[in-house]
Amino acid sequence: MSEETRKADHIDETAESFRDRIATVDEKGKRNWVYAHKPKGRFYNIRTVVSWGFFALFFILPFIKINGRPLFLFNIPDARFIIFGKIFWPQDFVIFGLTMVTLIVIIVLFTAAFGRLFCGWVCPQTIFMEMLFRKVEYLIEGDGPKQKLLNNGPWTSAKTTKKIIKHVVFFLLSFIIANFFLAYIIGIDELKKIITEPVSEHIVGFFAILIFSLVFYAVYAFFREQACTVACPYGRLQSVLLDPNSMVVAYDYKRGEPRGKYKKNQTAEVTQGDCIDCFQCVKVCPTGIDIRNGTQLECVGCTACIDACNSMMVAINKPKGLVRYASENGIAEGKQLQYTLRMKFYTVVLLILGTLLTLLLLSRKDIDGTIIRSKGNTLYQEKGTDSLSNLFNIKIINKTVHDMPVTLKLEGDAGQAGTIQMVGNPQIILNKEEQATGTFFVVLKKDFVKETKITVKVGLYSGDKRITTLKTNFIGPFKF
Numbered sequence: 001m002s003e004e005t006r007k008a009d010h011i012d013e014t015a016e017s018f019r020d021r022i023a024t025v026d027e028k029g030k031r032n033w034v035y036a037h038k039p040k041g042r043f044y045n046i047r048t049v050v051s052w053g054f055f056a057l058f059f060i061l062p063f064i065k066i067n068g069r070p071l072f073l074f075n076i077p078d079a080r081f082i083i084f085g086k087i088f089w090p091q092d093f094v095i096f097g098l099t100m101v102t103l104i105v106i107i108v109l110f111t112a113a114f115g116r117l118f119c120g121w122v123c124p125q126t127i128f129m130e131m132l133f134r135k136v137e138y139l140i141e142g143d144g145p146k147q148k149l150l151n152n153g154p155w156t157s158a159k160t161t162k163k164i165i166k167h168v169v170f171f172l173l174s175f176i177i178a179n180f181f182l183a184y185i186i187g188i189d190e191l192k193k194i195i196t197e198p199v200s201e202h203i204v205g206f207f208a209i210l211i212f213s214l215v216f217y218a219v220y221a222f223f224r225e226q227a228c229t230v231a232c233p234y235g236r237l238q239s240v241l242l243d244p245n246s247m248v249v250a251y252d253y254k255r256g257e258p259r260g261k262y263k264k265n266q267t268a269e270v271t272q273g274d275c276i277d278c279f280q281c282v283k284v285c286p287t288g289i290d291i292r293n294g295t296q297l298e299c300v301g302c303t304a305c306i307d308a309c310n311s312m313m314v315a316i317n318k319p320k321g322l323v324r325y326a327s328e329n330g331i332a333e334g335k336q337l338q339y340t341l342r343m344k345f346y347t348v349v350l351l352i353l354g355t356l357l358t359l360l361l362l363s364r365k366d367i368d369g370t371i372i373r374s375k376g377n378t379l380y381q382e383k384g385t386d387s388l389s390n391l392f393n394i395k396i397i398n399k400t401v402h403d404m405p406v407t408l409k410l411e412g413d414a415g416q417a418g419t420i421q422m423v424g425n426p427q428i429i430l431n432k433e434e435q436a437t438g439t440f441f442v443v444l445k446k447d448f449v450k451e452t453k454i455t456v457k458v459g460l461y462s463g464d465k466r467i468t469t470l471k472t473n474f475i476g477p478f479k480f
Contacts, residue, residue, distance in 0.1 A: 022229050023288035023298050033151075034225055034288040035144035036134070037280075041307025050121055051131035058124075062183035062191075068401050070187050077185075080433075086361060087399045087433055095360060102353045107234070109346040111241040115248040119234065120301030125219075125227050128177065130286060130302060133170060133220040140166045144283065170221045171213065178212035225287045229298045239297060244328040245342060249301050251281075251292045251323050252331050262316050274318050281305035281323055291323055367406075367430070369396035371458060371472040374439065379475040387418070389443045390474050396437075396460065398430040404462045406430055408440060411457035411469055418444035420458070442474055449476035 024032045064071040066085030073082035081088040088095065110118065119126055141147045141162055150159055183191045186205070194205035219227055228235060242248065256275035275292065282290045284305060287298040291305045309323040326337050374391040381389045396406060405427040408420045423439040430436050442456060456474045460467045 023290075023296075024225060024229060032288060034286060035148040036286045036288075036304070037144040037283040037308075038138050039284045039302075039304040039307050041311060043303035043307050047121060047303065048131060051127050054122060054124075054127050055132075059180055062180060062188040072184060073187055074184055075186060083361060086364060088364075089397050089399070089435070092364070095364065098360065099357060102357050105353060106350055107237075108241055109349055111234075111238055112243060112246055113343045113346040115242060115246050116234075116238060116299065116301040117247070119228065120249075120303060123300070125232070126300055126302065129220055129224060129227075132173065134286070136169055136173070137166060140169070167221060171217045174216035174220065175209070175213040177216050178209050181212055181216075182209055225298075228300050229287055235297045235300075242295065244332075245330075245340060247325055247327055247337060247343075248295050249291060249299060249303060249306060249323065250295065250326040250328070250331055251275075252321065252326065253292070254331060254334060256292070256322050274313070274322050276312065276316065278312055280308040280312050284308045295328075364399075365468050366399045367396065367460060367467045368399070369394055369460065369468075369470055371470050373472075373475075380477070383443055386446055387443050388446055388449055388476055389421075389441045391439065391441055392472060394428070394438050394440065394458075394470075395435060396428060396430060397435050398432055401432050403432050404430050406436075406467070407461045408438075409459045409461055410442065411459045414442075414444060414448070414454075414456040414474075417448035418442060442472075444474060444476075446476075449474065450479075452476055452479050 024034060026032055061071055069082050069085050069087065071082075071085055073080070075081065079090050137147065141150055150162065153159060179191060179195075182205075190205070194202040194209065199206050223231075256273040258271065258273050259275040259277040260272035262276035262278070279290075281292065282288075282305075284307070285291070286302060286304065287300060289296050289298045291299065303325075306323050306325075310320040313320050313322055324337075329335075330337055371392050371394045374393050379390075381391070383389045394408070398404065406429075407427055408422065409415065410418055410420055421441040421443060423441070425438075428436050428438040442458075444456075452475065454474050454476070455471055458470045458472065460470065
């Protein structure tokens with residue numbers, strides 16, 4: 001093998017070595033700490049405004065109530081969920097299942113069309129890390145190079161002071177975020193009780209806040225971008241969800257290669273590309289990658305490299321867009337990113353799914369229940385000489401903010417041929433946002449039961465108003 005061939009192979013291996021490990025871990029498996037330079041530019045300014053909107057929503061939503069209920073509540077311990085003021089219980093599993101399927105479809109379709117746009121613009125991890133904690137870090141310790149110099153330098157009083165201030169502020173921010181995060185689980189009213197009442201009365205709540213605070217502090221002070229590059233499964237999934245037409249943050253290699261150093265007042269060689277190998281796109285990357293190597297799982301689509309490259313292109317009188325939103329095919333064919341038919345189709349599908357789910361949520365019944373046959377009893381009992389009966393148990397859920405008594409009545413033809421006999425109280429008392437149970441007999445005339453199993457409808461009434469209708473099966477004698 002010739003010397004030239006060995007050199008070429010070494011260059012190829014070096015160029016592809018980034019694919020052997022993530023950018024934040026070296027060859028020995030040790031952490032490469034990322035000292036990202038502070039971005040600046042059009043996209044960064046837009047993302048800042050978007051983050052303000054996100055922060056406003058995150059900190060205001062827990063205080064918004066509809067009919068006395070929070071707008072959103074995800075009370076996992078009590079299996080009680082509130083979405084847009086409507087309460088959901090475990091019995092609403094169908095809706096939850098459809099919601100999960102819809103979210104999966106949305107992730108697949110959205111990523112296939114628009115890449116990791118969500119990660120870079122509205123993911124809570126990115127928003128809090130880059131638009132809150134990172135900015136606080138810039139304010140206290142300075143830009144990336146100053147942070148690196150500070151960390152590598154000796155422990156002076158100035159360094160100690162900065163580190164203490166930074167970590168105290170980080171923990172306070174984490175504590176505030178933890179409180180509001182908990183408000184989405186237990187509600188803002190319960191959170192107020194934990195804050196204002198003695199700790200001894202809310203030991204569990206106090207430790208929940210403390211644990212959440214420590215977790216958020218650990219993530220944003222130490223784990224940082226590893227949450228996106230190591231822990232988050234979405235980054236791994238994008239490799240199978242993206243295709244050559246997906247919109248990603250991309251480097252225009254056809255325009256940028258071959259790279260060459262920029263020299264002022266000197267005309268560039270005809271064969272030299274626009275990339276001047278300044279590494280500004282690498283220096284601002286919060287996950288430490290080189291976007292010029294192509295799409296990588298560590299890229300969260302934050303657009304910092306776009307702003308950095310555009311500022312350099314302006315400085316050397318070159319057109320912007322060497323790094324930009326584009327598709328792989330768009331770069332290869334030299335076309336501008338287009339809102340393709342595929343993207344339009346995916347957008348329509350997303351709108352349809354979102355609309356269907358919204359309609360399902362809005363049309364959901366406020367009073368619902370299930371009827372099951374009582375266990376440990378015979379299939380049917382004879383009542384006198386002309387009637388048959390079945391024993392049932394009913395569970396009713398009141399998803400409203402009002403108490404109400406509920407009466408059961410047979411509906412349809414069965415209502416003409418039989419009755420309902422409650423065991424115990426003739427009415428079931430439903431308290432607001434709670435469940436109630438009852439036991440009853442369905443009694444039907446023998447001549448009405450012409451088959452072994454017939455479907456009967458049971459109406460739930462509050463006064464004279466029918467709330468909803470439930471179905472069950474009445475079992476009679478075996479018919480030959």
